[in-house]
Amino acid sequence: xxLAKQALSQISLVxxxxxxxxxxxxxxxxxxxxxxxxxxxVLPRVIAVHGIQQQQRKQGEVLRxxxxxxxxxxxxxxxxxxxxxxxxxxxxxxxTGRVSGWTxxxxxxxxxxxxxxxxxxxxxxTHRLLHWKPLYVHVHYIHHKSKAPSAxxxxxxxxxEALIVFANEVxxxxxxxxxxxxxxAYHLYTTLIxxxxxxxxxxxxxxxxxxxxxxLAFRGVRPCAALNTVQHHDMHHRYPTKHFxxxxxxxxxxxxxxxPAYDRDLFHYFPTKAAAGAxxxxxxxxxxxxxxxxxGAAATNGGVxxx
Numbered sequence: 136x137x138l139a140k141q142a143l144s145q146i147s148l149v150x151x152x153x154x155x156x157x158x159x160x161x162x163x164x165x166x167x168x169x170x171x172x173x174x175x176x177v178l179p180r181v182i183a184v185h186g187i188q189q190q191q192r193k194q195g196e197v198l199r200x201x202x203x204x205x206x207x208x209x210x211x212x213x214x215x216x217x218x219x220x221x222x223x224x225x226x227x228x229x230x231t232g233r234v235s236g237w238t239x240x241x242x243x244x245x246x247x248x249x250x251x252x253x254x255x256x257x258x259x260x261t262h263r264l265l266h267w268k269p270l271y272v273h274v275h276y277i278h279h280k281s282k283a284p285s286a287x288x289x290x291x292x293x294x295x296e297a298l299i300v301f302a303n304e305v306x307x308x309x310x311x312x313x314x315x316x317x318x319x320a321y322h323l324y325t326t327l328i329x330x331x332x333x334x335x336x337x338x339x340x341x342x343x344x345x346x347x348x349x350x351l352a353f354r355g356v357r358p359c360a361a362l363n364t365v366q367h368h369d370m371h372h373r374y375p376t377k378h379f380x381x382x383x384x385x386x387x388x389x390x391x392x393x394x395p396a397y398d399r400d401l402f403h404y405f406p407t408k409a410a411a412g413a414x415x416x417x418x419x420x421x422x423x424x425x426x427x428x429x430x431g432a433a434a435t436n437g438g439v440x441x442x
Contacts, residue, residue: 160212174286184336200291207297227308255382257303289329332368339364
């Protein structure tokens, strides 16, 4: 009993932030692989999920992606450690202390909304950059080894890509005052979003983003064309020159990188559209298969026209 109390006291001393690289790396590894196991192995066995992938995963792909994720997790932990050093030296706008009062919590909510938009914007434009052929062939191709991704594909990418993707976690510290606890919690949470976007079955409208929760609260279980879904990014793995955003669809719509089949076929699994969707899906499946074959041929060996 005494040993158990000592263990609990030691756990309670592990800080959310400020513990350096190894604390950050441990947080990420435990969170990433726990969420991966939940999304990949547990949920599909306990609830009825709507599968969206059109081909089987190759043997060993899931294990490969889980292993490849270790490097980017270490890079992300290094980024967090760098943020802690910058904060300690007073070089950022980050702050600490107790958050109390409704105005303070309202500001935290505003920060989350800002972080969502900035993260989505950073992801869209750096993702398009990674599809520039020189970067795709030498860096981003690793992530696209999985044509039928799993939760463990979320951070399965090159170390250079990890530096590009996670650099925004440092940059936001210079843009507006940001609580260090929120910085750590938010960017730990984004790991779930990256994993959830690759699971291979649809989670919408239960996407736990700030905008997703608000939309679900005000609109109920109805589709929202402004928010991304799992199918949005899953289609990117089939059509590499489409769908570069993370949370929202506005950049893809404004820049012409939204696949034309996305709006047409996406929401047929909702009860109100099940009948119409079944008929549309049968017809769209043949067109989608032909487009997939063309895209697959173009993308072989990184030979797509990357934008």
